[in-house]
Amino acid sequence: MLHTKESALEKKLSQLKPGETGVIVSIQALTIHHRHHRRHGWGFQRRLEDMGLTPGTKVVVVKSAPFHGPIEIHVRGSSLALGRGMAERILVSVEK
Amino acid sequence: MKKDKIVISLAGNANVGKSVIFNHLTGLHQHIGNWPGKTVEKAEGTLHFKGHTIDVVDLPGIYSLSTFSIEELISREYIAVENPDLVINVVDASVLERNLFFTLQLMELETPIVVALNQMDMAKKKGINIDHKKLEKILGVPVVPTVATSRAGIYELMQTSVDVVEKSIGNPTKIRYGEEVETRIQKLSEMASKLQLPYPARWAAIKLLEEDEQIEGRIRQLNPKIVSAARKLAKEIERIHRHSCSTVITSERYEIAGRIAREVQEIVPPTKLPMRERLHALTTHKILGYPVMVVVILSIFFAIFSFGDYTSQLLGTLFENVYSVYENLFGTGMLATLIWGGVIEGLIAGITIALPYLIPFYLALYFLEDSGYLSRIAFLMDNLMHKIGLHGKAFIPMMLGYGCNVPACLGCRIMETERERLLATFVVTLVPCAATSVIILGLVGAYVGFQWALLLYVIDLLIIFILGRIAFKILPGEPTGLIMEMHDYRTPHLKTVVKQAWFRLKEFVIMAFPLIIAGSFIIKLVDILGFLEPIADVLSPVTVVWLGLPAITGITLIFGVLRKELTLLMLATLFETADFSTVVGFGSVQMIVFTLVAMLYIPCVATIAALVKEQGWRRALFITVFEIAFAIFVGGIAYRVLMLTGM
Numbered sequence: 127m128l129h130t131k132e133s134a135l136e137k138k139l140s141q142l143k144p145g146e147t148g149v150i151v152s153i154q155a156l157t158i159h160h161r162h163h164r165r166h167g168w169g170f171q172r173r174l175e176d177m178g179l180t181p182g183t184k185v186v187v188v189k190s191a192p193f194h195g196p197i198e199i200h201v202r203g204s205s206l207a208l209g210r211g212m213a214e215r216i217l218v219s220v221e222k
Numbered sequence: 223m224k225k226d227k228i229v230i231s232l233a234g235n236a237n238v239g240k241s242v243i244f245n246h247l248t249g250l251h252q253h254i255g256n257w258p259g260k261t262v263e264k265a266e267g268t269l270h271f272k273g274h275t276i277d278v279v280d281l282p283g284i285y286s287l288s289t290f291s292i293e294e295l296i297s298r299e300y301i302a303v304e305n306p307d308l309v310i311n312v313v314d315a316s317v318l319e320r321n322l323f324f325t326l327q328l329m330e331l332e333t334p335i336v337v338a339l340n341q342m343d344m345a346k347k348k349g350i351n352i353d354h355k356k357l358e359k360i361l362g363v364p365v366v367p368t369v370a371t372s373r374a375g376i377y378e379l380m381q382t383s384v385d386v387v388e389k390s391i392g393n394p395t396k397i398r399y400g401e402e403v404e405t406r407i408q409k410l411s412e413m414a415s416k417l418q419l420p421y422p423a424r425w426a427a428i429k430l431l432e433e434d435e436q437i438e439g440r441i442r443q444l445n446p447k448i449v450s451a452a453r454k455l456a457k458e459i460e461r462i463h464r465h466s467c468s469t470v471i472t473s474e475r476y477e478i479a480g481r482i483a484r485e486v487q488e489i490v491p492p493t494k495l496p497m498r499e500r501l502h503a504l505t506t507h508k509i510l511g512y513p514v515m516v517v518v519i520l521s522i523f524f525a526i527f528s529f530g531d532y533t534s535q536l537l538g539t540l541f542e543n544v545y546s547v548y549e550n551l552f553g554t555g556m557l558a559t560l561i562w563g564g565v566i567e568g569l570i571a572g573i574t575i576a577l578p579y580l581i582p583f584y585l586a587l588y589f590l591e592d593s594g595y596l597s598r599i600a601f602l603m604d605n606l607m608h609k610i611g612l613h614g615k616a617f618i619p620m621m622l623g624y625g626c627n628v629p630a631c632l633g634c635r636i637m638e639t640e641r642e643r644l645l646a647t648f649v650v651t652l653v654p655c656a657a658t659s660v661i662i663l664g665l666v667g668a669y670v671g672f673q674w675a676l677l678l679y680v681i682d683l684l685i686i687f688i689l690g691r692i693a694f695k696i697l698p699g700e701p702t703g704l705i706m707e708m709h710d711y712r713t714p715h716l717k718t719v720v721k722q723a724w725f726r727l728k729e730f731v732i733m734a735f736p737l738i739i740a741g742s743f744i745i746k747l748v749d750i751l752g753f754l755e756p757i758a759d760v761l762s763p764v765t766v767v768w769l770g771l772p773a774i775t776g777i778t779l780i781f782g783v784l785r786k787e788l789t790l791l792m793l794a795t796l797f798e799t800a801d802f803s804t805v806v807g808f809g810s811v812q813m814i815v816f817t818l819v820a821m822l823y824i825p826c827v828a829t830i831a832a833l834v835k836e837q838g839w840r841r842a843l844f845i846t847v848f849e850i851a852f853a854i855f856v857g858g859i860a861y862r863v864l865m866l867t868g869m
Contacts, residue, residue, distance in 0.1 A: 128673060152465070153469075158663075159584055165569050169290055169639075169702075170700075170702060170703070171469075172288055172290060172468060172472070172525050173290050173702075173705055174705060175468070175469060175472040175473070176286035176288060176290065176323075177283050177320075177707070178319070178320055178323065178470065179287060180464055180472055180473035181467065181469065181473060182473065183476070189506065189508065190508075191506075191508055191601065191602065191604065191605060192508045192509075192605075193605055193606055194509075194605065195601075195605035196601055196604040196605065196614065196704050198506060198601065198708065202319045202320055202476070202480065203317055203318065203320065203483070204317040204319075204320050204473055204707060204709075205502075205707070205708045205709075205710075206705065206706065206707055206708065207597065207600070207604070207614070207704055207705075207706045207708050208600045208702035208703070208704065209604055209608070209613055209703030209705070209708075210604075210608075210613070210703075211606070211608075211701075211703045212703040212704065212705060
């Protein structure tokens with residue numbers, strides 16, 4: 127992955143604070159080594175993409191539930207709840 | 223061309239008002255079943271419109287036509303292979319971009335489409351103005367604005383649908399991807415068009431590039447070279463864009479949807495924060511959200527139980543009167559007793575669960591679901607449910623379980639994967655249902671002390687937590703996280719809520735009543751033949767020696783299979799008193815142990831039926847046997863611990 131560190135900072139979506147905005151850089155597939163689980167790691171990534179979380183998409187974090195709970199994000203005009211584990215696998219770039 | 227019989231299917235995202243439209247169209251002529259061999263609901267109905275007989279098939283609410291869930295697979299197979307005359311794509315006008323993403327995929331299946339631009343009122347409230355004529359022009363398919371909840375636009379929707387089927391109007395715009403993707407799609411679709419496929423060649427080509435396993439499998443059987451060519455082309459795209467090919471395609475598709483949405487809508491956000499958003503902020507608030515949730519859930523349960531208690535007492539009196547009439551007519555002979563005690567009491571048992579408890583329960587559930595509150599609860603509880611390998615949505619069936627395990631088992635369908643469904647189903651059968659609460663409160667709460675009853679609930683939660691966690695570790699597969707749309711709060715559509723409750727109730731009656739009746743018949747027969755006492759004796763090593771209970775309780779535990787609160791009623795009959803404090807050899811320790819076992823030992827017969835339906839008889843059997851063994855194990859341990867404390 128190319129980093130453009132001069133103008134933007136890369137973070138996990140889960141690290142954004144409520145009110146912050148990021149642009150999706152990539153989604154990291156699950157690192158699963160069992161053969162049968164390959165689909166699962168994919169399934170999760172595709173699911174996120176089907177819900178509109180594709181690279182280049184602007185995401186606003188609305189709130190995050192306490193004790194590392196899920197986060198609420200605004201994406202493509204709708205509101206999504208996203209589990210913490212999911213949000214940790216989404217890399218976003220944040221304007222400095 | 224005039225067609226006598228038209229088949230229309232409804233497709234769209236979840237919570238866009240599809241079922242409201244379905245209800246308007248089909249009224250009472252509905253049939254709810256399952257898709258063949260699947261635990262996915264299939265709703266069908268018929269309507270007559272201007273001399274046409276129209277079959278309407280309501281497809282599950284989905285976000286994409288990929289292979290993420292069974293619902294998606296079923297929907298696309300249905301559209302592609304069964305080839306309905308028309309697909310009505312119900313679109314939520316207030317979330318246009320996400321919905322159009324799905325519309326584009328439907329268009330790629332090259333099936334005739336009419337778009338129902340629904341929830342126009344909601345969009346207006348959000349300050350979104352949509353030029354539907356322009357949308358129609360861009361998509362090349364008819365677009366009809368509707369407000370399903372007030373029936374606006376439904377007639378026009380049907381008129382347009384019939385027109386499309388008869389006159390083949392509409393000329394769907396070809397969705398064109400970026401150059402690098404487009405040329406490769408065309409190359410592949412040329413190859414695919416030579417095969418005998420039930421799908422359009424272009425769609426198959428796109429799916430091949432997305433490495434869709436199901437389509438790859440199909441095409442590999444016909445011509446494996448095409449699959450390897452597709453893989454190669456996908457790799458090329460991946461090199462150009464530095465993202466997987468499916469990511470690139472999804473991304474571009476969303477870009478197109480976004481561009482169309484921006485072109486046709488004008489957004490002037492309201493200056494004042496509307497009520498529904500304030501409600502949303504409160505109910506998902508990181509501190510306040512929880513007390514609000516507790517108050518909402520408890521007041522619903524309180525209302526249901528008060529109503530249920532009152533109604534079941536009324537019913538009880540009614541049935542007593544019926545019995546005295548019956549006795550006068552048929553006497554107390556063996557056959558008369560068998561029919562009353564076996565068949566009619568089974569029926570009564572069913573009615574006294576269904577009428578007072580299940581009906582209000584389902585109504586409340588669908589009311590909450592339709593309003594949008596359930597998804598907020600799932601959001602709040604996600605964190606906790608992750609501890610047992612599930613995500614927030616699983617809290618909803620669990621919550622249902624406190625009312626009745628049957629809807630809870632069926633409710634586990636909201637989980638996305640097989641693994642999650644199994645895990646959630648297992649967990650919900652451990653939740654003490656209303657009938658179990660009758661035992662906990664009526665025996666331990668009344669005779670030992672309320673704090674002990676409360677302790678039993680806490681122990682149950684701990685057991686759920688521990689067993690859930692163990693099951694989560696044992697079951698193969700990776701847990702899925704929460705990805706859930708939280709649609710705006712809205713006023714629930716009462717007719718749809720009532721209808722959904724009604725269908726659930728019907729489902730319960732069909733599934734559980736025969737079993738409850740058969741079960742009570744068998745037990746009554748055993749009773750009349752005088753086998754109950756011998757069975758109690760056979761069970762005594764477990765009941766008396768291991769659990770330290772009176773031998774007689776073995777009989778009541780058998781009856782509990784039908785309905786758990788029967789264990790308590792039977793106990794009163796067998797002890798010949800309703801005041802358990804006077805019974806010798808049935809002290810506090812015995813009461814606690816007995817309740818603990820009754821709470822855990824077996825899902826009742828109706829729950830077992832639901833388990834079989836959802837998970838197959840093997841898993842149902844396994845869960846049942848496990849829970850019996852586990853209850854006996856825990857009961858014995860509790861007995862010894864309690865004796866040690868010198869209670």
